Amino acid sequence: MVVQAREGQLTNTAAHVLIATAVPAERDAVAGALHDHPALDVTAVGVGPAAAAAGTATALTRAELAGTPYTLVVSAGIGGGFTAAPGAVLVADAITVADLGAETAEGFVPVTELGFGTVTHTPPESLVRDLASAASATVGTVLTVSTVTGTADRAALLAQRHPGAVAEAMEGFGVAEAAAAHGVPVAEIRAVSNAVGPRDRDAWRIGDALAALASAFGKTAPVLESWKNT
Numbered sequence: 001m002v003v004q005a006r007e008g009q010l011t012n013t014a015a016h017v018l019i020a021t022a023v024p025a026e027r028d029a030v031a032g033a034l035h036d037h038p039a040l041d042v043t044a045v046g047v048g049p050a051a052a053a054a055g056t057a058t059a060l061t062r063a064e065l066a067g068t069p070y071t072l073v074v075s076a077g078i079g080g081g082f083t084a085a086p087g088a089v090l091v092a093d094a095i096t097v098a099d100l101g102a103e104t105a106e107g108f109v110p111v112t113e114l115g116f117g118t119v120t121h122t123p124p125e126s127l128v129r130d131l132a133s134a135a136s137a138t139v140g141t142v143l144t145v146s147t148v149t150g151t152a153d154r155a156a157l158l159a160q161r162h163p164g165a166v167a168e169a170m171e172g173f174g175v176a177e178a179a180a181a182h183g184v185p186v187a188e189i190r191a192v193s194n195a196v197g198p199r200d201r202d203a204w205r206i207g208d209a210l211a212a213l214a215s216a217f218g219k220t221a222p223v224l225e226s227w228k229n230t
C-alpha cells in the first residue's frame, strides 16, 4: 500500500501495475506467470512506438476514469540483443528512442538537439535494481526503433551511438511517453529472441524468449507489487 498526500488529505493508493506488450503471444506469456497477482494487468498494445503510446495512454485514461489509476507501467516483450544471448533477460535503466530526429549531411541529429521533446526516459533507480536482482537480469539502455535493424552496419552504428545499449525493441519509448504524460513511472523488461544485426528471421528463438519472459515476470511480480515511488 502506498500512502499519498492529495489535496491536503492522506489517502491509501494500492499498487496497480500496467504491463504493456506488443503482441498477444507476449501478453499471454506474461499473464501466465501472474495468476496470483491481481494488481498486475497485462495488455497487448500493438507493434511499434505509435501503437504502444496510443494503447498505453488509452489504458491509463480508462483506469483513471474508473477510479483505479495505474501506479506503474512496464513495457515488456521480446527484443534483439546487442551482445546478450537468446533467452537472456534485460532491464532498462534508460529507454531511448534511436531514430527520432533528422538525418543530415553530418549524420543523425536527435530530436532534442533540434529543440523538441525528449529521447530518453529513465526508470526509477531502485526499481531497476530490484527488478534486475529478482530476474538475474543485465541492466542497460534499451533502444526503441521503428525499423528492426537488419544489417551489421546499422547494428554497429547504433552500438557506437549508444554505448550502453543492451537491446533494441519497438515499443518502450512509446509506452514511456504515455506514462510520462500521465505522471506514472515506467520500466522496461525484455527477453532476447535474436541478435541485433543481419536479418535472419528463421534464427529468432521466440519460444525461448517467451519462456524467459514468463519466468522473469514470475520472479519480478512481488517487486512490481511492492515497489514504492519514494
Ligand SMILES: O=C(O)c1cccc(C(=O)CC[C@H]2O[C@@H](n3cnc4c(=O)[nH]cnc43)[C@H](O)[C@@H]2O)c1
Pocket: 022, 023, 025, 026, 046, 047, 048, 077, 078, 079, 080, 081, 145, 147, 148, 149, 168, 169, 170, 171, 193, 194, 195, 196, 206
Ligand atoms: O511469431 C511469433 O510467434 C511471435 C511471437 C511473439 C512475438 C513476436 C514478434 O514478432 C514480436 C515483435 C516484437 O518483438 C520485438 N523485437 C524482437 N526482436 C527485435 C529486434 O531485433 N529489433 C526490434 N524489435 C524486436 C519488437 O518489440 C516487436 O514488437 C512474434
